[in-house]
Amino acid sequence: MDVEFLREDYEPPDVIKRYFPGGLVGHDKEGCPLWIVPFGRMDIKGLFHSVKKSEFIKHFVHLLEKSEVDMKDQSEKLGKVIEMHSVIFDMENFTMKQLAWKPAVDMITQLVAICEDNYPERLKKIYVINASKIFPLAYALVKPVLSEETAKKVHVYVKETWKSAVMEDIDPIELPSHWGGTKVDQDGDPRCSIIIGTGGFVPCSYYTAPSRRLSAAENLKKVVIEKKSLFPVELKIEEAGSVIRWEFQTECYDIGFGVFFRPNQEESTPGGSQDQDEELISVQRVNCQLVPEDGVVSCEKPGTCWDTSYPEGLYITISLLVTHFGTIYP
Structure with missing residues (x-):
């Protein structure tokens, strides 16, 4: 996929820049990159109606490469090897219709395979927060494609329990205030939307035949x-x-x-x-x-x-x- 290009010169389509949720927000207490993905706000069907699947995958690999670069920078900065990253998946507003669509499940399966085949042992921990009662149904669709080691790194929290668990590994200064930390962006946005894509429904004006x-x-x-x-x-x-x-x-x-x-x-x-x-x-x-x-x-x-x-x-x-x-x- 020409990852050197993805690292340096890749420019995603406008609809991906606006509506693909997530971003690299900071680091955990050990210096590992920390990502936040508001998955519950992802309109995967809208994105698929707007861009090719390959463009979706290309952007995903671009994000993985961005994490690789950050790990290298952190290793040099801290004087120790940093080779793993963590991800917070926020499931607030999640509904089953986001996964009850075969192309969506197929894509998630493919993205998991890309991670495990090409970026092995990079995952440190996944925090699934704001998990509702329907989350086990959604996770049952995805879990079979996870390796045993990856599945062990997935930790699920309901609304009442996730903040204390996350704060054990991450300083508040590294988290946007919307997720229990103290960070805001230059506009005072508690979600730090400049660095974390907020997702949302893709307008039909982006749809293509x-x-x-x-x-x-x-x-x-x-x-x-x-x-x-x-x-x-x-x-x-x-x-x-x-x-x-x-x-x-x-x-x-x-x-x-x-x-x-x-x-x-x-x-x-x-x-x-x-x-x-x-x-x-x-x-x-x-x-x-x-x-x-x-x-x-x-x-x-x-x-x-x-x-x-x-x-x-x-x-x-x-x-x-x-x-x-x-x-x-x-």
């Missing part, structure tokens, strides 16, 4: 796929380290989507046997009738030299399997 969330609408190919049929898109990859990107949407129904690797040219025939194929992305249900699907995969294997192991070139099969009759735009 699904086709507008695709990068190259003029080059789309339209196909009709019969129920329970397979539509393979095969690409020959000449060079190790190549990157494949995809974008597609359907008109009415969800589909199954997967990416497979096939080493031999002779085996790479449309609709041919996939017994020897390697699964790069497992076939999964994609709700691209609600939100256009886009993603990326790097065509390389750690420890394997593809251009000598597979001199005839590499083939990637992107498979779209529909369970209903519908129209797809790959």
Whole structure:
């Protein structure tokens, strides 16, 4: 994702800057970065209707990289290794409709995977505050994708108990006054909105038609796929380290989507046997009738030299399997 660019020059879309909740607010008593995320005020459906999923993920990685930079600065400043951060998730105003939408759960699952796969052991502690009676239902949707170690770091507090627990680890001067501390921003805002995005409902004026969330609408190919049929898109990859990107949407129904690797040219025939194929992305249900699907995969294997192991070139099969009759735009 070109993280050096995300660290230095990334500029998120205006709707993300205005309505993506959260920010790096200070540090705990040991000097580790502290984030506050007013998750209960997040309009994830509104954000998805306004930007591509990849832009949402890019901003999330940008925030993780910002934390990495802060850890390095803190290590130099304090003369000790700082390599973890903590997050306060404020669930005030949270309703189940924020998660009772399949694309939202899928996105949270993907963000958790990004953290655990690419930023391992960075999480120190998660404080879930202002948890209502419905929070256990929401957490039950997310907990299965958390590793055992990550789940142990999640601490849930109701309204009456969280302040004393948070103050054990964080000085009041590091917390905005809205969250029990003494900090205000230069305008006297108790939420410190200049550094902590407050979220809120995304105005419909930011919404874009699904086709507008695709990068190259003029080059789309339209196909009709019969129920329970397979539509393979095969690409020959000449060079190790190549990157494949995809974008597609359907008109009415969800589909199954997967990416497979096939080493031999002779085996790479449309609709041919996939017994020897390697699964790069497992076939999964994609709700691209609600939100256009886009993603990326790097065509390389750690420890394997593809251009000598597979001199005839590499083939990637992107498979779209529909369970209903519908129209797809790959």
